[in-house]
Structure formats: C-alpha cells, structure tokens
Amino acid sequence: DIRLTQSPSSLSASVGDRVTITCGASQNISNSLNWYQHHPGKTPKLLIYDASRLQRGVPSAFSGSGSVTHFTLTITSLQREDFAVYYCQQHFSLPYTFGQGTKVDIK
Amino acid sequence: EVQVLESGGGLVRPGESLRLSCAASGFTFSSHAMNWVRQAPGKGLEWLSAISGSGASTSYADSVKGRFTISRDNSMNTVYLQMNSLRADDTAVYYCAKSFRAGWPPGPLDYWGQGTPVTVSS
Numbered sequence: 001d002i003r004l005t006q007s008p009s010s011l012s013a014s015v016g017d018r019v020t021i022t023c024g025a026s027q028n029i030s031n032s033l034n035w036y037q038h039h040p041g042k043t044p045k046l047l048i049y050d051a052s053r054l055q056r057g058v059p060s061a062f063s064g065s066g067s068v069t070h071f072t073l074t075i076t077s078l079q080r081e082d083f084a085v086y087y088c089q090q091h092f093s094l095p096y097t098f099g100q101g102t103k104v105d106i107k
Numbered sequence: 108e109v110q111v112l113e114s115g116g117g118l119v120r121p122g123e124s125l126r127l128s129c130a131a132s133g134f135t136f137s138s139h140a141m142n143w144v145r146q147a148p149g150k151g152l153e154w155l156s157a158i159s160g161s162g163a164s165t166s167y168a169d170s171v172k173g174r175f176t177i178s179r180d181n182s183m184n185t186v187y188l189q190m191n192s193l194r195a196d197d198t199a200v201y202y203c204a205k206s207f208r209a210g211w212p213p214g215p216l217d218y219w220g221q222g223t224p225v226t227v228s229s
Contacts, residue, residue: 034215049215094166101151
C-alpha cells in the first residue's frame, strides 16, 4: 500500500497567516493526490483534487501543487473557519490511503 | 442537491456483526462508485472500501478484507457495508462518500455523509 506522510502534524497560526502543509508519498503517484478539510464532528470536505484542481465552491485562498512524491497545500490568508484538520489522500492505486492529518489551530 | 445519509451504527460486542446502510440522492447513483471511510476516536481518516456503479468491482483495505463486504442496490440508491467478526479496534465513526467522477476506479470523494458511530465493546 502507498504510504502518505504529512508535515507538520500540527501547527498554530493566526488569522491572515500563510500556511503550507506538505504530503510525501512512498512511491510515484503522478498527480493523483487530493486534499480534504475536516472540522471535528462535521463532514469532510474535498478542497483540491488531482494535486492542483480547486473543487467548485472552495475559496481561491486554497491551492495545491506538486507531483510524483511531493505535494503541498497552501492557504494564502487563513480565515477563522479554516482552523481544522487537513488530510491528503492518494487515488493512484487501490487501496486508497490518507495521510495522518495536520491540525491547524489558533495561535 | 446531492445528499448522502448513513444509518445502522450502534453498540455491538466483539465478534458480532453489523450492517451499515448509506442512502444517496441528487445524482445518477448507478454511474458513481461509492466508498466507506472511518475515523477511530482520536485518529485520522481511514479509507475502507469502494464499489463501482454497477457493483461489479470492489476494493478493500487490508484491515477489513475478509471481514467486511460492500454491496449496493441501485434500485434503492443505497450502498451497504456488512461488518462481521467485529473487534474493539473497529470502533469508529463510519462515513459513506460519493466518488467525484463517474466510472472506476473511484478517484476523489466529493460528497460525504455525516457519519454513523459504531462501538465494539463487551
């Protein structure tokens, strides 16, 4: 199975900060990488698919980049509603796998 | 409007079985793969299983292969997860999620239900 490793596991930031989360894959997954936002107790939300494509309705403050084994999620100006847990997920090969998550909380 | 709604969770003893259901609406159900994902207490998301729109193709995570079975009834717009030989480490919130693109393999997951909790304890 493909292993995804996110960094950092958690971070503290302020409203307006620029935040970057990385996701490393254990093998080449081309651009088959998605990012989700999850507020505890709520429904996970697809933010970015195919490494860099913004899901409809997601603010343009979110962006994704990368390919092969190294990927990043960037939030250019953190808003209060962005404090959540972020997960990467690969859809290059079954079984699909998620990264361990990155918790973004308020400094 | 796409809607996904899970049901069937509850408290069971180790070794027992449980069947989860997921009713979906607002899209051409038979064209899209459906997935099950879980989140154990204090842990991250874990992809468990997927089934193609026709039901002909399925896939499972190693952690549930041989114990869990995914199926679907396209006449009812419903997908199921039959869980047998349940263990304490199967305790989690179980989410059903629709695949973004039609066809197989499942790809990104664009609509998720609210989840149904399963507790395995004696």
